Amino acid sequence: MVLSERFRPSQNACQVSNLSTVGLPIRVGRVPVARVTGGLCGGMVLDSLRRWRQGAPPAGGSDLSRVFAAQLRSFQVPTAPVQYLRLQRPGADRARASVSERARGQISRALADGEPVPVALVSTLSRSPLGLTAHHVVLAYDLIEDGEDRSIFAVYDPNYPQDDDLMLMLSPQGNRHSRGRPVHAAFVLRAR
Known part of the structure; x- marks a missing residue:
């Protein structure tokens, strides 16, 4: 699907910073069952993409119920958690490089067709499921930029919802986020 208006974070992304959601209660109906611990970045990305495709305005202030639902979809159980756990292991350098290189090609092809792509970033190395x-x-x-040795993508980062100048570089020599977030590996999430 190619839309006439390209996605721009300042216009089409969730208007709430992911960092401000840490600690919010998660409710089932009116009953609080947990609190947000790491943020809602996956939900913000999927909800922003869905709203952009529909031509709807982005989620704002108190309108986070669909973001919570999208967050659950972003977990893509069991696929995404298993992939994160596999790639976050110290010593999994070959797997991280292979998966990131595959993602680089997938993202480039989708963007050439005009379709934004949710990208999971492995940001820590740990043996712990935490x-x-x-x-x-x-x-x-x-x-x-798309070259033989690297690709640079403009990205919406839910931690910086109004910033249209953020970039992600994927390269066999190493990955980099323009705001300095560690990127040990990257893989594509299904946009559901």
Whole structure:
């Protein structure tokens, strides 16, 4: 699907910072059952993409119920958690490089067709399952440079919702987020 208006974080992304959601109660009906620990980045990315595709305004202040639902979809159980756990292991350098290189091609092809891509970032190395809360999700929405040795993508990062100048570089020599977030590996999430 190619839309006439390209995605821009300042216009189309969730208007709430992911960092401000840490500690919010998660409710089932009116009953609080847990609190947000690592943020809602996956939900913000998927909800922003869905709203953009529909031509709807982005989520704002108190309108986070759909973001919570999208967050659950972003977990893509069991696929995404297993992938994070596999790639966050110290010593899994080959797997991280292979998965990131595959993601680089997938993202470039989708963006060439005009379709933004949710990208999971492995942001910590740990043997502990608790490392899962340190990972991050961004939305690649434009291809800035695509070469043999690296690709640079414009990304919406839910930690910086109004910033149209953020970039993600994927390269066999190493990955980099323009705001300094560690990117040990990247893989594509299904946009559901």
